[in-house]
Amino acid sequence: MRHLTEGSVGQAVANADRVVDFERALGLHHEQWLQSTLAGSPAVSTFFNWIYIWGHWPVIAVTLVWLARNNPVVYLRARNAMIISGVIGMVIFASFPVAPPRLAGMGMVDTVTVSSHAYRVLQPPMFTNQYAAVPSLHVGWDLLMGIAIAIAARRLWVRVLGVVMPVAMTLAVILTANHYILDAMAGAALTTACWFGVGWWMRRRSLTPLTVS
Numbered sequence: 001m002r003h004l005t006e007g008s009v010g011q012a013v014a015n016a017d018r019v020v021d022f023e024r025a026l027g028l029h030h031e032q033w034l035q036s037t038l039a040g041s042p043a044v045s046t047f048f049n050w051i052y053i054w055g056h057w058p059v060i061a062v063t064l065v066w067l068a069r070n071n072p073v074v075y076l077r078a079r080n081a082m083i084i085s086g087v088i089g090m091v092i093f094a095s096f097p098v099a100p101p102r103l104a105g106m107g108m109v110d111t112v113t114v115s116s117h118a119y120r121v122l123q124p125p126m127f128t129n130q131y132a133a134v135p136s137l138h139v140g141w142d143l144l145m146g147i148a149i150a151i152a153a154r155r156l157w158v159r160v161l162g163v164v165m166p167v168a169m170t171l172a173v174i175l176t177a178n179h180y181i182l183d184a185m186a187g188a189a190l191t192t193a194c195w196f197g198v199g200w201w202m203r204r205r206s207l208t209p210l211t212v213s
Contacts, residue, residue, distance in 0.1 A: 016101075032106060039176075052173060055168065059165065074152045081195045085190050086141075093129060100180075133179055138172075139170050140190055143188050146166045
């Protein structure tokens with residue numbers, strides 16, 4: 001699957017330049033400043049590395065298992081939104097490969113590779129598309145899990161955790177030089193649209209009168 005979506009290096013770098021130009025036009029191109037300002041110390045950098053590494057697939061797996069056991073309706077909505085957004089994401093990755101900030105000659109440090117080996121266990125290079133920057137499914141799928149948790153959880157602190165998760169991942173993908181600000185916005189927009197689309201479909205099929213649409 002990686003070879004089907006990765007694209008060429010030259011095209012990925014050229015598309016990265018286009019993303020940066022678009023960010024500049026919108027006043028959003030602050031990735032270098034954010035990394036140097038907010039993740040300048042080793043302790044902070046390590047903290048966000050671990051959010052990036054352990055706050056994605058492990059959190060998604062645990063959340064889906066918990067939802068399946070405690071709220072099957074929300075589980076189905078989150079799972080289907082994740083699958084649909086993943087398929088759309090792969091189409092975008094194949095047609096519009098983008099080099100992330102760490103590979104685009106922006107002078108940003110790839111803090112995950114430099115400081116942590118755990119990421120290579122969870123994301124082996126042979127299965128990782130390093131030019132799948134737009135949209136950020138790290139942000140998008142964490143947002144899906146956060147929405148699902150906020151809806152399904154009974155305890156307030158768990159709901160708060162659902163809100164904090166995607167915010168923390170957004171900071172992590174930017175500060176580790178793995179995504180642009182625009183990537184995070186695109187990932188959030190894609191998965192949110194899928195969440196509402198699946199909710200509409202479920203209501204049409206009369207699967208449940210969901211209270212949150």
